[in-house]
Amino acid sequence: MKNLINKYIWILLGLITSSSVLAQVPDLIFDIEKPKKQIVIPQTLYGVFFEDINFGADGGLYAELLKNRSFEFKQNLMGWKTFGNVSLRNDGPFNNNPHYVHLAPTANEWRQTGLQNEGFCGIGIHKDATYRFSVWARTTGNSEKETIAIELGDLGEDTWGQAFCSAKITIDSPEWKKYTVELTSPKSSEKSFFRLFLESDGEIDLEHLSLFPKDTWKGRDNGLRKDLVQALYDLKPGVFRFPGGCIVEGTDLETRYQWKETIGPVENRPLNENRWQFTFKYRFFPDYYQTNGLGFYEYFLLAEDLKAEPLPVVNCGLICQYMAKHESEHAQIDELDPYIQDALDLIEFANGDTTSTWGKKRAELGHPQPFNLKYIGIGNEQWGKEYVDRLKLFVKAIRSAYPDIKIVGSSGPKPDGEEFEYLWPEMKKLKVDLVDEHFYKDENWFLKAADRYDSYDRKAPKVFAGEYACHASTYGRNHFQAALYEAAFMTGIERNADVVEMATYAPLFAHLEAWQWRPDLIWFNNLNVVRTSSFYVQQLFSHYKGTEVLKLTIDGVPVTGKEEQNGLYASAVWDEQNKCYIIKVVNISNNKQTIKLNFKKKALLGDFADATRITLAATNPRLENSITQPDAIMPKVESISLQNISSPTIESNANSLQIYILHIKH
Numbered sequence: 035m036k037n038l039i040n041k042y043i044w045i046l047l048g049l050i051t052s053s054s055v056l057a058q059v060p061d062l063i064f065d066i067e068k069p070k071k072q073i074v075i076p077q078t079l080y081g082v083f084f085e086d087i088n089f090g091a092d093g094g095l096y097a098e099l100l101k102n103r104s105f106e107f108k109q110n111l112m113g114w115k116t117f118g119n120v121s122l123r124n125d126g127p128f129n130n131n132p133h134y135v136h137l138a139p140t141a142n143e144w145r146q147t148g149l150q151n152e153g154f155c156g157i158g159i160h161k162d163a164t165y166r167f168s169v170w171a172r173t174t175g176n177s178e179k180e181t182i183a184i185e186l187g188d189l190g191e192d193t194w195g196q197a198f199c200s201a202k203i204t205i206d207s208p209e210w211k212k213y214t215v216e217l218t219s220p221k222s223s224e225k226s227f228f229r230l231f232l233e234s235d236g237e238i239d240l241e242h243l244s245l246f247p248k249d250t251w252k253g254r255d256n257g258l259r260k261d262l263v264q265a266l267y268d269l270k271p272g273v274f275r276f277p278g279g280c281i282v283e284g285t286d287l288e289t290r291y292q293w294k295e296t297i298g299p300v301e302n303r304p305l306n307e308n309r310w311q312f313t314f315k316y317r318f319f320p321d322y323y324q325t326n327g328l329g330f331y332e333y334f335l336l337a338e339d340l341k342a343e344p345l346p347v348v349n350c351g352l353i354c355q356y357m358a359k360h361e362s363e364h365a366q367i368d369e370l371d372p373y374i375q376d377a378l379d380l381i382e383f384a385n386g387d388t389t390s391t392w393g394k395k396r397a398e399l400g401h402p403q404p405f406n407l408k409y410i411g412i413g414n415e416q417w418g419k420e421y422v423d424r425l426k427l428f429v430k431a432i433r434s435a436y437p438d439i440k441i442v443g444s445s446g447p448k449p450d451g452e453e454f455e456y457l458w459p460e461m462k463k464l465k466v467d468l469v470d471e472h473f474y475k476d477e478n479w480f481l482k483a484a485d486r487y488d489s490y491d492r493k494a495p496k497v498f499a500g501e502y503a504c505h506a507s508t509y510g511r512n513h514f515q516a517a518l519y520e521a522a523f524m525t526g527i528e529r530n531a532d533v534v535e536m537a538t539y540a541p542l543f544a545h546l547e548a549w550q551w552r553p554d555l556i557w558f559n560n561l562n563v564v565r566t567s568s569f570y571v572q573q574l575f576s577h578y579k580g581t582e583v584l585k586l587t588i589d590g591v592p593v594t595g596k597e598e599q600n601g602l603y604a605s606a607v608w609d610e611q612n613k614c615y616i617i618k619v620v621n622i623s624n625n626k627q628t629i630k631l632n633f634k635k636k637a638l639l640g641d642f643a644d645a646t647r648i649t650l651a652a653t654n655p656r657l658e659n660s661i662t663q664p665d666a667i668m669p670k671v672e673s674i675s676l677q678n679i680s681s682p683t684i685e686s687n688a689n690s691l692q693i694y695i696l697h698i699k700h
């Protein structure tokens with residue numbers, strides 16, 4: 035009862051407040067005009083930032099379904115259950131991954147020998163889909179042929195342990211050889227397991243057991259999960275940053291990300307520990323490793339598929355500065371040559387002609403054409419003099435070998451404060467092309483920061499807003515209101531597209547059962563994907579980024595939520611390809627508002643042909659799409675008519691992002 039009374043008081047208060055505010059709210063006028071100096075919107079403005087965090091690569095985007103396929107985790111049989119007569123050996127055919135298993139029959143024919151893999155929180159299997167199992171194997175006993183049986187089984191309550199599809203493979207050589215078999219599943223199962231039995235009486239060795247859906251993105255072997263790439267594709271990203279994030283740095287130099295270890299045959303790519311295994315003790319995942327099966331060649335291909343500029347980030351000789359206890363843990367200045375060489379070789383790998391050492395390797399992998407790399411990031415969110423001293427050497431070497439490559443430097447992990455204030459001038463001195471800024475901040479910060487870039491130095495390096503997301507102060511997960519505040523902030527990015535060359539929300543992916551960090555842009559389980567409201571904000575800004583910034587003001591002032599602007603944030607662009615004005619309005623107030631559009635110079639005003647309005651809104655600020663309701667929040671597209679053609683009026687709904695697309699007659 036008490037709750038009910040409280041509820042009514044809350045509603046009543048809301049009504050009183052909103053009606054009194056409504057009574058005071060005058061109609062607003064957006065003045066829209068071409069700025070004195072043309073601002074062309076960079077193609078790269080809205081992009082994606084990929085890192086193997088939250089099981090984003092192994093267990094996520096990388097479509098491999100078996101965990102610890104090469105038995106190289108520190109606990110070599112982690113992810114596996116063995117039964118019968120199975121032993122671990124370490125003189126296998128792949129020198130970087132020497133471990134494998136030896137299978138022999140038990141003394142009692144009823145006791146089976148074999149092993150079972152748990153996948154990543156189970157193995158997701160789709161009905162009617164085909165899966166390709168492969169294994170490197172050899173016979174080791176006297177007989178020439180041995181048989182193994184493989185099956186996918188269910189962990190569902192009623193069907194626990196039952197196989198629902200199976201196949202047999204004959205191992206017919208004492209030499210290591212790759213065997214492949216396909217399985218088509220009669221049912222879907224979010225959490226199945228993979229099991230293998232030794233069927234015959236002899237002995238065998240098995241290495242690199244792998245299970246992939248056949249239907250990967252573009253049907254590639256060693257491919258990527260199609261539904262997750264589709265989500266990226268649907269964002270139309272202009273830039274694709276990889277492979278992180280903190281994993282670039284490593285917990286120590288040994289575990290830093292080394293791109294050269296991520297190309298070539300997957301069986302021999304060395305495993306790396308994923309630092310997100312242990313970064314947060316309360317989200318501890320001892321089974322989190324990087325197989326590097328999704329490596330730099332695959333990243334470049336993906337960037338190409340997405341039509342996004344690739345932006346690789348390389349280690350600059352610093353390990354994670356949060357983790358380092360002593361300067362000596364970093365690569366010292368006189369030890370940097372191999373690190374710098376790695377960066378130079380990476381550029382050659384991407385762009386070099388096929389006669390160059392690394393260009394040739396690219397061609398051998400199947401891509402003789404260059405990837406046309408334009409950007410490279412040196413270090414992740416590094417800071418301090420130790421960073422500047424190292425960056426200096428990278429800049430010198432890259433400028434001299436590749437003067438056209440744009441270099442991205444760091445401004446540290448925070449968007450303000452001592453480190454930030456120190457680094458920006460240093461970046462200017464070093465003349466890097468872009469400076470990476472990171473901000474995981476709360477609601478107030480995001481709303482205030484809508485005018486952050488209005489006062490930035492136009493002659494300084496450009497900004498790469500490389501990692502950002504609204505982390506609500508009292509609610510640590512994705513929700514609509516945070517997405518709305520990100521949208522408010524993004525109107526400021528768009529207005530300042532002459533300063534901000536690229537911006538990427540972070541992190542990108544998270545497995546619903548295996549995350550370390552949230553909020554995230556895209557959630558998934560083993561079968562399905564959830565596009566968050568932040569995803570739709572990114573998508574709408576990206577699809578409707580236009581080609582040229584227009585000046586949009588109320589009484590000569592940009593619309594950045596100032597007191598007299600009634601909770602509105604707005605930006606406007608012209609789209610030359612589609613001949614339309616695009617106006618983005620974020621209304622964080624509880625009031626609907628009527629806004630007149632005043633296209634100041636007549637030259638701007640064509641006759642409007644038709645207009646479209648796209649609305650992103652939610653019934654509750656805390657609402658978010660979920661695995662059971664993935665479409666609770668979706669952009670709604672509608673055609674609208676503009677009442678007064680010479681001075682059209684639009685409406686801005688309470689708590690919404692709305693995009694008005696006004697086409698002009700040709």
Ligand code: AHR
Binds near residue numbers: 279541
């Ligand atoms: O996006 C998660 C982490 O946040 C990144 O790895 C790191 O760069 C930042 O601290």
